[in-house]
Amino acid sequence: MFSKSTVKYIQSLQHKKFRDEYGAFIAEGPKVVGELLETNIFNCTNVYALEEWIAAAPASLKATLGGTLVAVKDFELEKISALAKPNLVLAVFEKKPARQLAFKDRLTLVLDDIQDPGNLGTIIRIADWFGIQDILCSLHTADMYNPKVVQSTMASLARVNVVYADITQQLLSAHVKKYAAALDGTPLEKVDKLKEGIIIIGNESKGISPAIMQMADEKITIARVGLAESLNAGVATGIILHQLRITN
Amino acid sequence: MFSKSTVKYIQSLQHKKFRDEYGAFIAEGPKVVGELLETNIFNCTNVYALEEWIAAAPASLKATLGGTLVAVKDFELEKISALAKPNLVLAVFEKKPARQLAFKDRLTLVLDDIQDPGNLGTIIRIADWFGIQDILCSLHTADMYNPKVVQSTMASLARVNVVYADITQQLLSAHVKKYAAALDGTPLEKVDKLKEGIIIIGNESKGISPAIMQMADEKITIARVGLAESLNAGVATGIILHQLRITN
Numbered sequence: 491m492f493s494k495s496t497v498k499y500i501q502s503l504q505h506k507k508f509r510d511e512y513g514a515f516i517a518e519g520p521k522v523v524g525e526l527l528e529t530n531i532f533n534c535t536n537v538y539a540l541e542e543w544i545a546a547a548p549a550s551l552k553a554t555l556g557g558t559l560v561a562v563k564d565f566e567l568e569k570i571s572a573l574a575k576p577n578l579v580l581a582v583f584e585k586k587p588a589r590q591l592a593f594k595d596r597l598t599l600v601l602d603d604i605q606d607p608g609n610l611g612t613i614i615r616i617a618d619w620f621g622i623q624d625i626l627c628s629l630h631t632a633d634m635y636n637p638k639v640v641q642s643t644m645a646s647l648a649r650v651n652v653v654y655a656d657i658t659q660q661l662l663s664a665h666v667k668k669y670a671a672a673l674d675g676t677p678l679e680k681v682d683k684l685k686e687g688i689i690i691i692g693n694e695s696k697g698i699s700p701a702i703m704q705m706a707d708e709k710i711t712i713a714r715v716g717l718a719e720s721l722n723a724g725v726a727t728g729i730i731l732h733q734l735r736i737t738n
Numbered sequence: 739m740f741s742k743s744t745v746k747y748i749q750s751l752q753h754k755k756f757r758d759e760y761g762a763f764i765a766e767g768p769k770v771v772g773e774l775l776e777t778n779i780f781n782c783t784n785v786y787a788l789e790e791w792i793a794a795a796p797a798s799l800k801a802t803l804g805g806t807l808v809a810v811k812d813f814e815l816e817k818i819s820a821l822a823k824p825n826l827v828l829a830v831f832e833k834k835p836a837r838q839l840a841f842k843d844r845l846t847l848v849l850d851d852i853q854d855p856g857n858l859g860t861i862i863r864i865a866d867w868f869g870i871q872d873i874l875c876s877l878h879t880a881d882m883y884n885p886k887v888v889q890s891t892m893a894s895l896a897r898v899n900v901v902y903a904d905i906t907q908q909l910l911s912a913h914v915k916k917y918a919a920a921l922d923g924t925p926l927e928k929v930d931k932l933k934e935g936i937i938i939i940g941n942e943s944k945g946i947s948p949a950i951m952q953m954a955d956e957k958i959t960i961a962r963v964g965l966a967e968s969l970n971a972g973v974a975t976g977i978i979l980h981q982l983r984i985t986n
Contacts, residue, residue, distance in 0.1 A: 608856070612970045621964035646966050679985045713984045716869035718894050722860045725976035728969065732977045736961045737927045737985055 492538070492560060500538075500570040500582065506633045513585045515635035516570075519577035520546075522644050527551065531648035532583035538562045538570060539579040572637040585635060588653040591624050593664040595686055597735070598624045600657055602702050603693040604723055607632045611642030612724035613691070618646035620731040625650055626688075628657045661705045664688060668706045670698050671726055675709025678730060683738040689730060694723050740786070740808060748786075748818040748830065754881045761833045763883035764818075767825035768794075770892050775799065779896035780831035786810045786818060787827040820885040833883055836901040839872050841912040843934055845983070846872045848905055850950050851941040852971055855880045859890030860972035861939070866894035868979040873900045874908055909953045912936060916954045918946050919974055923957025926978060931986040937978060942971050 502508035503516045514535065517523050520543060526532055537559045544552070544561055552559060567576045591598060599622055604610050610632040617625055632639065634652045653660075661668060667687040690706060692698035698706075712721065712729050721729075750756035751764045762783065765771050768791060774780055785807045792800070792809055800807060815824045839846060847870055852858050858880040865873055880887065882900045909916060915935040938954060940946035946954075960969065960977050969977075 612973060615966045616969065616973060618964045618966035619960075619962050619969055644967070649965055677984075678980075712867075712980060714867050715983060716866045717897055718863045718866035719892070721864065721867055721976065722972060724970060725860060725864060725973050728973035729976050729980045732926075732960060732981065733985065735963060736925075737981065 492562070492566065497569050500580070503582065504572045504637060506636070509585070509633065509635050514582055515585055515640060516572065516580055516582055516637060517640045518571060518573055518580045518637070519641070520579055522641055523579050523581045525645040526581065526583060526648060527555075529645045529648040532586055534558060535582045535584060536560060537579060537581045538567065540564065540567060543578040573641075589624075589651045591626055591651075591653055591660065591664070593624075593666050593686075593688070596624065597622050597684055597686065597731075598626060598664070598666075598688045599727070600626045600661070600688055600690040600702075601628060601631045602657060602690060602698050603628050603630045603696070604691065605630075605632055605694055606723075607636040607638035608642060609694065609723045610634065610636075611639040613727050614639070614643045614650050614652065615646045616724065616728045616731060617650050618643075620735045622731065623651055625652045626657055626660055627652060627654045629654055658701060658705070661688070661702070667708070669708050669710050670703055670706035671730060672698065672703070672709040672711060675711040677713050678710055678733045679713075679738065681708070681710055681734060681738060684734040689727075689734070691723055691727050691730075740810070740814065745817050748828070751830065752820045752885060754884070757833065757881065757883050762830055763833055763888060764820065764828055764830055764885060765888045766819060766821055766828045766885070767889070768827055770889055771827050771829045773893040774829065774831060774896060775803075777893045777896040780834055782806060783830045783832060784808060785827060785829045786815065788812065788815060791826040821889075837872075837899045839874055839899075839901055839908065839912070841872075841914050841934075841936070844872065845870050845932055845934065845979075846874060846912070846914075846936045847975070848874045848909070848936055848938040849876060849879045850905060850938060850946050851876050851878045851944070852939065853878075853880055853942055854971075855884040855886035856890060857942065857971045858882065858884075859887040861975050862887070862891045862898050862900065863894045864972065864976045864979060865898050866891075868983045870979065871899055873898055874905055875900060875902050876905045877902055906949060906953070909936070909950070915956070917956050917958050918951055918954035919978060920946065920951070920957040920959060923959040925961050926958055926981045927961075927986065929956070929958055929982060929986060932982040937975075937982070939971055939975050939978075 509515050670690045757763050918938045
């Protein structure tokens with residue numbers, strides 16, 4: 491059981507304004523909640539779960555959770571869930587402060603207004619797959635703690651350092667080579683293998699803004715042999731990172 | 739203006755059962771509708787549009803549409819739209835019969851139960867980008883005429899030949915090399931450039947089913963240097979096609 495104000499608080503975390511205000515976010519479902527608890531990078535303040543989940547949870551986990559674990563009924567989980575079909579468990583975690591960006595001796599992804607939470611989630615997973623530690627997001631990029639991003643990234647959200655900042659200022663202070671994903675650049679397979687540098691990915695429909703594009707040292711392009719007008723931003727990021735991290 | 743039965747008919751096209759029964763599907767928004775009308779591959783039976791769209795449409799297009807163009811009011815478009823925010827125009831098109839698969843002298847993508855319409859749409863666009871003409875889908879793969887697929891593929895839906903069939907039977911009759919995307923195969927960058935063959939992509943959570951995996955000649959794998967458990971199915975398809983069509 492829980493109070494009306496608890497319900498209101500958890501529901502409010504579906505909105506960025508309140509996630510920012512309370513410094514908290516929600517995760518749902520056994521897989522996502524389980525992974526985030528396991529990585530232990532975000533501090534968990536409460537877990538609301540059906541008896542079914544509690545019965546199946548390992549004793550060690552239950553011991554760790556202690557008083558933060560609250561048994562709820564179906565109708566209660568429905569009230570606080572952001573999912574169309576609530577999935578056994580919902581946890582509230584504290585956001586963690588991002589680390590400052592290093593830029594040296596590493597690849598950094600820069601996202602210039604990626605709008606779709608699904609795309610952001612996909613890109614965070616790709617970064618984690620290819621061992622990219624840092625993502626710099628423009629202030630208009632989707633929020634990494636949006637429930638849709640959390641659901642699609644799982645533990646990658648804990649492992650990748652995602653920083654929101656004025657990307658123009660950050661790029662000015664980053665003394666490494668900057669590559670911009672564009673339609674009219676050097677074909678990817680002709681770019682040297684990258685161990686250090688910045689790769690800039692643009693907005694889904696507008697691409698990279700002109701001011702940011704001007705700051706790039708080189709444009710890079712995915713060769714096209716067919717007729718599609720564009721590739722999904724996540725797909726493009728995956729192809730670029732595979733080529734520059736693995737193949738070249 | 740339109741009748742109640744017209745509203746019911748168009749609403750029914752949001753469901754596969756009725757798309758199959760009527761051999762029709764819907765597309766929405768100026769960009770998608772415009773592109774599908776332009777490619778002229780699907781026969782358009784009706785366009786329902788706000789005055790704003792009609793006023794902006796080229797005279798030549800309006801002449802071609804003739805009596806199939808119906809002016810509607812906001813509240814009418816809302817009734818027939820599958821979008822949360824209706825977007826000026828909705829068109830009904832006839833599905834087209836798929837061409838038989840050739841397999842020889844080309845790359846063919848095989849999708850083994852891709853469930854998410856968004857992923858299917860992304861994959862059709864990727865195929866179109868890399869000049870893949872044929873996609874063979876298992877009978878449990880998402881429907882290519884699902885409104886979400888139509889919205890995300892745009893004209894690629896008209897250009898790529900998407901076939902739904904028993905993939906076991908089709909693979910038996912395809913006398914070309916078969917590659918399966920897996921976690922334990924040959925690293926992509928060591929596979930020869932492909933001009934002919936089949937690339938099999940599995941379900942988002944279960945991967946390729948064991949029976950289909952057994953029919954593969956070689957497993958291929960995207961190298962991982964980080965910790966993410968998996969890549970999105972669309973992203974994996976993009977990386978594989980880029981590597982095998984462009985890089986190798």
